[in-house]
Amino acid sequence: MDNKLGSGIKDWEAKRQIMIARFRADYGHFPNDPGFKELIEEFMQKSRLFRESWPMHDVQVVTDCHKRWYDPRIGEMEFEHVTLQPPTHPDLKIMIYTASADTALRLGSLVSNQEC
Structure with a gap:
């Protein structure tokens, strides 16, 4: 799972x-x-990284941040990430990723090249 x-x-x-x-x-x-408990059990069995981190009991709630990913075809990508979560419905989340202008151009180029 961790590889x-x-x-x-x-x-x-x-x-x-x-x-x-x-x-x-x-x-x-x-x-x-029970679904959460099943996931936790599965992660504990299959992931060394999860087993190391879960006992720390860290909790973090974030609604927005800057994200970076690397794709070997187009290089580093940057996104602004916003999570919208109604306080009356904590089980609902809308996650929005807005690509930087440069990332949007490179993603567009990648999609155009794959359509051929």
Whole structure:
């Protein structure tokens, strides 16, 4: 499970801890949900990274941030990320990724080349 995880993400070590802390924050809304418990058990069995991070009990709620990914075909991509979550419905999230102008051009070029 861990082998390819994070291969295109800069600062993977820090990012994985943030992702697990966000997962824990979501879990906090539904601590008795059997689906969450099944996921946690599966991650504990299959992922060394998860086993190392989960016992830290970190919690993080983020609504926006700057994201960077690397794709070998077009290089580094940058996005502004916003998460919208109604306070009355913590189980609903809308995640919006807005590409930087340069990233949008390179993604457009990639899509155009694949249509041929």
